Amino acid sequence: xxxxxxxxxxxxxxxxxxxxxxxxxxxxxxxxxxxxxxxxxxxxxxxxxxxxxxxxxxxxxxxxxxxxxxxxxxxxxxxxxxxxxxxxxxxxxxxxxxxxxxxxxxxxxxxxxxxxxxxxxxxxxxxxxxxxxxxxxxxxxxxxxxxxxxxxxxxxxxxxxxxxxxxxxxxxxxxxxxxxxxxxxxxxxxxxxxxxxxxxxxxxxxxxxxxxxxxxxxxxxxxxxxxxxxxxxxxxxxxxxxxxxxxxxxxxxxxxxxxxxxxxxxxxxxxx
Numbered sequence: 001x002x003x004x005x006x007x008x009x010x011x012x013x014x015x016x017x018x019x020x021x022x023x024x025x026x027x028x029x030x031x032x033x034x035x036x037x038x039x040x041x042x043x044x045x046x047x048x049x050x051x052x053x054x055x056x057x058x059x060x061x062x063x064x065x066x067x068x069x070x071x072x073x074x075x076x077x078x079x080x081x082x083x084x085x086x087x088x089x090x091x092x093x094x095x096x097x098x099x100x101x102x103x104x105x106x107x108x109x110x111x112x113x114x115x116x117x118x119x120x121x122x123x124x125x126x127x128x129x130x131x132x133x134x135x136x137x138x139x140x141x142x143x144x145x146x147x148x149x150x151x152x153x154x155x156x157x158x159x160x161x162x163x164x165x166x167x168x169x170x171x172x173x174x175x176x177x178x179x180x181x182x183x184x185x186x187x188x189x190x191x192x193x194x195x196x197x198x199x200x201x202x203x204x205x206x207x208x209x210x211x212x213x214x215x216x217x218x219x220x221x222x223x224x225x226x227x228x229x230x231x232x233x234x235x236x237x238x239x240x241x242x243x244x245x246x247x248x249x250x251x252x253x254x255x256x257x258x259x260x261x262x263x264x265x266x267x268x269x270x271x272x
Contacts, residue, residue, distance in 0.1 A: 004075040005135060007120040011069045015058040019073055024058075025142065026050040026071035027104070027112055033063030038208075042101050047109040049102040051146060054208050072116040074139055076209075077256075080217040081224075082140050095154060097208040102149050112149070115142040166192055166199065167206045174218040181242040183215050216256050223253060227264055234261050 006019070011033055014024050032045045036059045037052060044050060052058060053076055063069075104112065119138050128134055169192055182188075188211070189196040203211040219241075226237045238249035253261045 023053040031067030036060040179219040
């Protein structure tokens, strides 16, 4: 997806192939429509917000010509890297995977439109020296607004069933910074007294995202913070984070940051 970001007013394009690996944030500004997600049919009306992290699962999109929507999409990896693992973000993920629609008041609908229109305004400013940081800060504002909207409408996102408890407990573990040294699914499964297979299948079923993705999402901010400290050598960081070798650390960074550690450090310097 070019620049990781897309803004559109085309309702029928929300499940386009180019959105694979992205998260859709859509608001209906006029009329009504419907779609199927995870085998369930959802109807939307004016001021309804839709958040879907797996838009390829959307099908049967239908709406009259008078319906108007606006939506913004960003890469899941980019968005996950903005926030630390926390109980509300995982609770919200679980809830939105079951029901991606959040009805908004007129005031909150205007607030969300302001959020995504600010993103649209800066979308093409790719020559800006701090483009990723700029877009990240605007996305973060949008994300926290969505947290607020979800909390206002649905209240608590706690889960008392065993599967929900397991997933929430995993996220609590990740939020402690344990990924600084522990990143294996087997480690977390053992601590939660379940098998790695059960943990993996449960997290995928409840949230629609893999357990390894959540572990990586909790690890990346730690790596970024350490790499921003130029007094630390790459070997020191690899050792602090319990990577067996520097080459393995470099491969991990390349996979999850899209850059080697050296390239990431270089990207932190202002462009000349």
